[in-house]
Amino acid sequence: MRHAYRRHAVLRGVDLRLRPGTLCGIVGENGAGKSTLLKVLAGELRPTSGTVRHGGRFGYCPQHVILNDALTVRQHLMYFRTAYRLADLRYAEEVMEVLGLTGYADERTGALSGGTRQKLNLTLALMHDPRVLLLDEPYQGFDWDTYQRFWDLAGRLRDAGRSVLVVSHLAYDTGRLDELWRLARGRLRPEGEGAAA
Numbered sequence: 001m002r003h004a005y006r007r008h009a010v011l012r013g014v015d016l017r018l019r020p021g022t023l024c025g026i027v028g029e030n031g032a033g034k035s036t037l038l039k040v041l042a043g044e045l046r047p048t049s050g051t052v053r054h055g056g057r058f059g060y061c062p063q064h065v066i067l068n069d070a071l072t073v074r075q076h077l078m079y080f081r082t083a084y085r086l087a088d089l090r091y092a093e094e095v096m097e098v099l100g101l102t103g104y105a106d107e108r109t110g111a112l113s114g115g116t117r118q119k120l121n122l123t124l125a126l127m128h129d130p131r132v133l134l135l136d137e138p139y140q141g142f143d144w145d146t147y148q149r150f151w152d153l154a155g156r157l158r159d160a161g162r163s164v165l166v167v168s169h170l171a172y173d174t175g176r177l178d179e180l181w182r183l184a185r186g187r188l189r190p191e192g193e194g195a196a197a
């Protein structure tokens with residue numbers, strides 16, 4: 001699959017298969033095209049050539065938080081509950097609990113800290129329990145404890161058969177990943193040591 005912004009070719013031949021029950025990481029320098037790749041995978045951008053196929057519903061956590069500052073955390077959840085057609089918010093509440101967001105349910109989003117906004121951003125991407133998770137810098141702004149809880153959650157979702165793709169410019173905790181790729185010069189290559197497979 002390829003993608004170019006006008007004449008600027010960013011993805012020059014990316015072939016990626018996200019298998020169920022896999023925790024996959026993609027790293028790359030600033031501007032390597034990681035966010036572009038996720039936008040193409042999520043259908044936000046159309047590839048210049050090639051195709052993207054989904055085996056089930058997916059959850060996309062964009063790098064830049066898109067929240068309505070005037071609404072509370074709970075109002076965001078209610079809005080997304082309708083959009084996702086969920087019977088209830090039980091699973092969303094579990095995710096909030098794991099991320100330490102529960103106590104902020106009635107706060108106006110505009111008054112939240114950056115890391116707390118990111119917790120909500122991630123909760124909105126996960127609350128419909130998607131089969132495929134496309135996460136762009138999902139732990140930006142997280143404190144250490146939340147960061148660890150994020151990886152524990154990602155591992156549990158992988159064990160439950162979900163495909164989890166985490167994109168970051170930092171290759172931390174590579175031992176937790178089943179696959180690790182580096183995006184450079186528009187192509188994906190397996191990243192050396194550290195990845196289990």
Ligand SMILES: Nc1ncnc2c1ncn2[C@@H]1O[C@H](COP(=O)(O)OP(=O)(O)OP(=O)(O)O)[C@@H](O)[C@H]1O
Binds near residue numbers: 031034036037169
């Ligand atoms: N909407 C756009 N129009 C034109 N060029 C763009 C657009 N979005 C991104 N680019 C360019 O595409 C390249 C890849 O950008 P992208 O945001 O995908 O990189 P990234 O790997 O996610 O970077 P970072 O680690 O800084 O978030 C950059 O050169 C960027 O300037």
